[in-house]
Amino acid sequence: MNKAVALSVAGLDSGNGAGLETDIKVYEILGIHGVGALTAITAQNTRGISRVYPLPQDVLKSQLDALFSDFDIRSAKLGMIYTKEQFQILVDSLPSAIPLVTDPVIYAKDGTPLIKDIDEYKRTILPRTTVLTPNALEASLLSGLKIRSIEDVKVVSKLISKNFGIPYVIIKGGHLEGKYSVDVLYDSIRDEYHQIGYERVTSNKNTHGTGSVFATAISAGLAKGEDIISSFRTARDLLQSSIRYGLEIGRGIGPIDPVSPTLVKAMRYDVINEMEKFAETVEKWDGFYKLIPEVQSNLAHAIQPEYVKGLEDIAVFRDRIVRNWDNRVRVGLPVVFGKPTHTARLLLTILGYNNKARVLINIRFSDDAVRLLKETGYDVIEVNRELEPSSHIEGKSMQWLVTFVHNTYGSIPNVIFDRGVKGKEAMIRLWTSSIDEMINTLKYLSERL
Incomplete structure (x- = not known):
C-alpha cells in the first residue's frame, strides 16, 4: 500500500490540543502519512502557555534534512515557528516545488506571543507561502487594516496576497460577529473569491486547535493532488465537525476533536449493520408478529451515547415493522438516520437521562408481556397517559413521557408502558444497551406469549 506523504513543521503542545501532534492526527484521518519537524516545546494546558522552549x-x-532525504513529501504545513533563525532554515530546506500552507500562529489563545520577530516572519516566511490561513485578527495584524465585515475580508485577503506574493489567502471568519461564520478564499491566480459559510457552533466553547486542523486539512488535500477549492471545502467540513465535538477536558478552553467525526462515521456504519441483522432475524421468527401493535413498530438505534448530538445520530427503519395478513413480519428497510419517529425522539430524550440506552422499540401491550419483562429482571414502570397535558404540543409526547417518569421516579427504567387513552393505543416501550440484548429479550417474549 502506498500513501501520499505530507509534512508538518510546528511546535509540541503538551496538552495535545494543537501543534504537531494534532497535525499528524489530521493527516492520518484524511489518508495521508504525516511526518513532522518540531520547532519548539511548549508547557501548556487548556488555560494557557507557561513556557516556550x-x-x-x-x-x-x-x-x-532527514525527512527530505528519504520521503517524497507532497506538501507541507507550517504552524508555530519561533525564531528568525528557524525561519531561514525552513525556507532554505523546503524544496520550491512543495506547496506550503501557513497557519500564522502569532499569538496563542491566552495571548502568549508565538512568533518572536513578526517583521522577519513577514519578510521570510510569507513570500514562500502557497496558502495562508489567518483568522480575522491575524489578518489585521499582517495587513495593518481592521476587519469588521466580509467586504473588509475580501479587501484584506487580496492586499496580503499582493504584498507578499501569496497565491491563495483564506481568512477565517470565526472572530467576526454574526449568526454564520464565513471563510473567504482569495485566489490570486484567477483573481476571484470563494466563500464558505457555516452556522456558528454556540453550544461549545472548546475551540483550541482550530487553526492547526484547518491548515493541515488543506495541506492534506494538496498532497493528494486536489485543487485549492476542493481542499478548502474538505478542510472547512472537517473543522466544523471537529468544533462540534470539542472536548470538555481541563479547566480552560478545551481542544476541538478532529478524530470524532471519523469515529462517528464508523459507528453509523456499525449501527446500520446491526439494524439489518435485526431485520433479517425477526423476519424469520414465526412468533414475532405477536409483539407488533396496531400502530405497528419501529426500532431506534443510537451510536455510542457520548457522541449523540441529536436525531441525526439515531437510526430507525425508514418504514415501520409491520404484520402481514399471514402473520409474517416485514421490516421497513432501509435504515435511515435523522427521521423524527416516536421511537427516535423517545430514545433521544432517554439519552438525556441515561447514557446506557442504545436501542429502543415499541411493542404491543399485554399484561403477560409486562409480567415476562419483570421476570427477566427489568425495572418496569406504568404511566397513566391521562396525566399528559391536553395542550401538549404534537411530537412532544415522548419528551413528556420520559420527563414525567424521571421526575416521578428519579430514573428511566428499561420498560415504560401505558394502558392507553382515547385515541392512543396501549403500548410497551423497551430500551436495551445493545442490539443483541434487544433480540434476545424479544425472542424470549415471542416464544412465551
Missing part, C-alpha cells in the same frame, strides 16, 4: 536551529535542520 524553541529547539536550536541545527536540530530543526537535522529533522528537515
Whole structure:
C-alpha cells in the first residue's frame, strides 16, 4: 500500500490540543502519512502557555534534512515557528516545488506571543507561502487594516496576497460577529473569491486547535493532488465537525476533536449493520408478529451515547415493522438516520437521562408481556397517559413521557408502558444497551406469549 506523504513543521503542545501532534492526527484521518519537524516545546494546558522552549536551529535542520532525504513529501504545513533563525532554515530546506500552507500562529489563545520577530516572519516566511490561513485578527495584524465585515475580508485577503506574493489567502471568519461564520478564499491566480459559510457552533466553547486542523486539512488535500477549492471545502467540513465535538477536558478552553467525526462515521456504519441483522432475524421468527401493535413498530438505534448530538445520530427503519395478513413480519428497510419517529425522539430524550440506552422499540401491550419483562429482571414502570397535558404540543409526547417518569421516579427504567387513552393505543416501550440484548429479550417474549 502506498500513501501520499505530507509534512508538518510546528511546535509540541503538551496538552495535545494543537501543534504537531494534532497535525499528524489530521493527516492520518484524511489518508495521508504525516511526518513532522518540531520547532519548539511548549508547557501548556487548556488555560494557557507557561513556557516556550524553541529547539536550536541545527536540530530543526537535522529533522528537515532527514525527512527530505528519504520521503517524497507532497506538501507541507507550517504552524508555530519561533525564531528568525528557524525561519531561514525552513525556507532554505523546503524544496520550491512543495506547496506550503501557513497557519500564522502569532499569538496563542491566552495571548502568549508565538512568533518572536513578526517583521522577519513577514519578510521570510510569507513570500514562500502557497496558502495562508489567518483568522480575522491575524489578518489585521499582517495587513495593518481592521476587519469588521466580509467586504473588509475580501479587501484584506487580496492586499496580503499582493504584498507578499501569496497565491491563495483564506481568512477565517470565526472572530467576526454574526449568526454564520464565513471563510473567504482569495485566489490570486484567477483573481476571484470563494466563500464558505457555516452556522456558528454556540453550544461549545472548546475551540483550541482550530487553526492547526484547518491548515493541515488543506495541506492534506494538496498532497493528494486536489485543487485549492476542493481542499478548502474538505478542510472547512472537517473543522466544523471537529468544533462540534470539542472536548470538555481541563479547566480552560478545551481542544476541538478532529478524530470524532471519523469515529462517528464508523459507528453509523456499525449501527446500520446491526439494524439489518435485526431485520433479517425477526423476519424469520414465526412468533414475532405477536409483539407488533396496531400502530405497528419501529426500532431506534443510537451510536455510542457520548457522541449523540441529536436525531441525526439515531437510526430507525425508514418504514415501520409491520404484520402481514399471514402473520409474517416485514421490516421497513432501509435504515435511515435523522427521521423524527416516536421511537427516535423517545430514545433521544432517554439519552438525556441515561447514557446506557442504545436501542429502543415499541411493542404491543399485554399484561403477560409486562409480567415476562419483570421476570427477566427489568425495572418496569406504568404511566397513566391521562396525566399528559391536553395542550401538549404534537411530537412532544415522548419528551413528556420520559420527563414525567424521571421526575416521578428519579430514573428511566428499561420498560415504560401505558394502558392507553382515547385515541392512543396501549403500548410497551423497551430500551436495551445493545442490539443483541434487544433480540434476545424479544425472542424470549415471542416464544412465551
